[in-house]
Amino acid sequence: MSKYTLGLDFGTNSCRCLVVDISRGREVASEVFEYPSGVLGIITDAADPNLARQNPQDYIDGIRSVVLAAMVAAEAMDSGFSAENVIGIGVDTTGSTPIPVDVGGKALALCDEFYGNPNAMAWLWKDHTSTAEAAEITELAAKMHPEYIDKCGGIYSSEWFWAKVMRLKRVAPDVFGAAASFVECSDWIPALLTGNCNPLTLKRSVCTAGHKGLYCDEWGGWPSEEFLAELDSGLVKVRDSLGGEVLTADQPAGVLCDEWAGILGLPAGVAVAVGAMDAHLGAIGAGCREGTLVKILGTSTCDLMVGRSGDASIPGICGIVKGSVLPDYYGIEAGQSAVGDLFLWFVNNHVPESYGGSVGEKFANLEKRATEQSPGESGLLALDWNNGNRCVLVDQLLSGLLLGQSLHTEAHEIYRALIEATAFGALKIIKRVEWFGVPVDEVVCCGGLAEKNALLMQIYADVLGRPMKVSASDQTCALGAAMFGAVAAGKNAGGYAHIDEAQQALCGVRNEVYEPIHENVAVYAELYALYELLHDSFGIAEEMKDLGHVMKLLLEIRQRVRGKHVEG
């Protein structure tokens, strides 16, 4: 009799439940719930484009909807399935997405006093209102505790926990005053399901805490009281409220509480794993292990690897956190700020109607014509920095560059040059981690571009000089969550003793692999040398007259000019 686990995946616009038959190693059914609040699930503010919040009620409604629907679908797909055979639940969410809560762990946005108040909701990962606070944290850490930011590329992001909490205190002191604590979405969902919502005892994810909350065993867990007090005395109270263990996702957060067992029609006592962030569990679902780089290719990209040693920081890599991917390894996260977004910007703004009437047609014709070209044939070279450079320069103030245009350059040639630029950026990351001793023997891709863009995948194979594999699952995040649900349930319950076993049973790659083409590899090696020259010339400034200042000076002029407009 097969055993099943559920992977609950909480994304930016929707949540999903994936039912996995862990005994036979296959995905059975999945269902999606689109968040009803705001615009595509995001609460926005017309006056501030940086604001992005989520309504915690959407999470609650979403769990009920997707679990019930997925189980109905599973019964239809698999006669062996029954709710009685579900032994575990795993959870992945976006992050950092902290939620202010009361002493009982209830989201303040669901309490009468702050009902519907965006500041009392979940501060979604892509909320960028905390830029000033992030800069303060970076500055203080550089002076007082450089080790705090050493492993996240030297810059604390406005997307992260402490910046958002600081910001909340400044813009909504009433909400801050009422908050007993702040709980990351990745921790709040398992707390809800297990009925252990007390911020002082609920289990927190080392993945989220480590990558976003400056949590690290090396300095005794959360950042020091002195450090937080120097930033803002109110943060000390928050630190004190972060009780409970900080764990890897193979550990149980607890078991499904009676209330939720009743709602979902599942047996009480089903294991619920500690949560983690979506990209990291996506890496698990794609088979991330030592030597395997998992590339999540979407609007931006996220590269996940694991390493044996976390002693050395790797300059320019977004984050290195013990246990954030595989429990026994350091999880290493890197990424590029704009990949799919870069192509979408190009198609929306710079491609004439001769390529088609719709975005889809334009993409199809760009791909068709760019595929007919050989590497180097256009004479173009680009930098992929339209949204700044996340790795390895960690500099949001960089911008795009294209060179080599003639009077005959056509749109599909630029499209290909942009894809190539992102591939060169990807190679830069691989070279950086390899230099610091992290092997990259295999690249497994997932995400929309990996599945849909054959041109991109071939270019990446040729630029990286490695076969590009595609994960068999197209729901690797939910699959990773379900796998940790099976480990949290344990061997005795019919699950797995260790995540390795789950990966062996459930992970795989598709048959079609993009193999590097010898002569393309050679041309791209030449082009990469030129890319590196541009990269270092425009990305690094030493002397006053360096080109490395140009993009920043343009941005300064731009902001000054726009500022005048606002005044005037």
Place this chain on the structure above:
Amino acid sequence: MSKYTLGLDFGTNSCRCLVVDISRGREVASEVFEYPSGVLGIITDAADPNLARQNPQDYIDGIRSVVLAAMVAAEAMDSGFSAENVIGIGVDTTGSTPIPVDVGGKALALCDEFYGNPNAMAWLWKDHTSTAEAAEITELAAKMHPEYIDKCGGIYSSEWFWAKVMRLKRVAPDVFGAAASFVECSDWIPALLTGNCNPLTLKRSVCTAGHKGLYCDEWGGWPSEEFLAELDSGLVKVRDSLGGEVLTADQPAGVLCDEWAGILGLPAGVAVAVGAMDAHLGAIGAGCREGTLVKILGTSTCDLMVGRSGDASIPGICGIVKGSVLPDYYGIEAGQSAVGDLFLWFVNNHVPESYGGSVGEKFANLEKRATEQSPGESGLLALDWNNGNRCVLVDQLLSGLLLGQSLHTEAHEIYRALIEATAFGALKIIKRVEWFGVPVDEVVCCGGLAEKNALLMQIYADVLGRPMKVSASDQTCALGAAMFGAVAAGKNAGGYAHIDEAQQALCGVRNEVYEPIHENVAVYAELYALYELLHDSFGIAEEMKDLGHVMKLLLEIRQRVRGKHVEG
């Protein structure tokens, strides 16, 4: 009773006759003849996109057509006009556009033996088949006579006389063998009209000979026998055939011969001026004098100035020839390879349908939206090198560059950045000539962009920090030709003693002047400093790892890859 002269202007696709009332200082009428041969008057070769020839019969038919039609129109416009009152004819043509001729000066393409043979036709200025020969000339001159190319930017162009003659000998030895000489179009038309077609005695233009034929008093006229013999022994014969005086355009080539007087219904004895090239007579028509830079803003731009001294060569300036513009000054020619062409390329290839359905609508909307922007607001900066850099780098192997793109950059912002890039390139030229002692106190523009593109004119005013004036005449080339017709006729016949007088009577600028806007000037000064940094970084290579190699290496890779395609 008013006196009149005719300005005959031979362009790339058509010729024109302008009737000018020199007594009252006004243009009376003009008529155009579209060349019937080939595609828009150009004989092309599907197998070789570099080939561009013209049928000399088109010139002959054109003269008859435009002169007769213009005089009919003049009679209708001005009751005082009659053919009897025409005292002079001036001629401007494209160049270098050499025509192989027989001993009598008849174009070989009009002789039975070579009738309709493109190699026996006029080799139009834009014929680029002679790249290899031009490179040989440059190389030999650099070794043997560096002074030959010192004043044309150090590079002999494939568009110029000796390269074309050499090429002809290689590809069509039969035509070369039959040619008694080669006559520039600028010299062939006056020869025809005066009936003095003998290559040994016809009058040649110092403008064309100097800028295109390596003719200079300093080294005794045409390039030395030794030099030409070293290139190709056949060229010595050509040199020997270049008889007759080489003169400025204020000199008479002769008087209208009876045959043509009969054809055109004009009095025999009308003065015919020595010819010159279109841009140079355009400068005359726009009022070029010491301190006045005339900018001809079209698909590319041509900058004409005059200087008192030709002793010093100005590095990076296309040509410096005594008497090529004003008889008593050194004519200084500079220019940019792609201006209007750059915008047309952009609109045709990189602007989506949201800006309009036609090229015209797209241009209108780009201009409208770009006009709403302030300098520096887009954060973009470009180099205007899509067709190489003519001045001051004199490097055809450079290419375009755009930087500063975000994920929000729109097409009209790039359009504005491209206009700004051409303005920065224009400023670079002005700074270069000023550095070498040529004053630029006034800028007068003519050409299509000057008349139609108010955004461009304002940006140029702001970048150059000078008022941008527009020539009153929109047919400055034909006007300049007519003015030299009046000087060739002389004071006694009712013309002018000197071109100065003609300019005072006939040249002017429009009332609307584009004045620099103080705050824009300040921002553009900052942006120009960044442009210069890019310009020098990518345009000049000293060390091996310099960015100055990048564009050339990309071109090398591109040519290698394309070469493989052809082989494969």
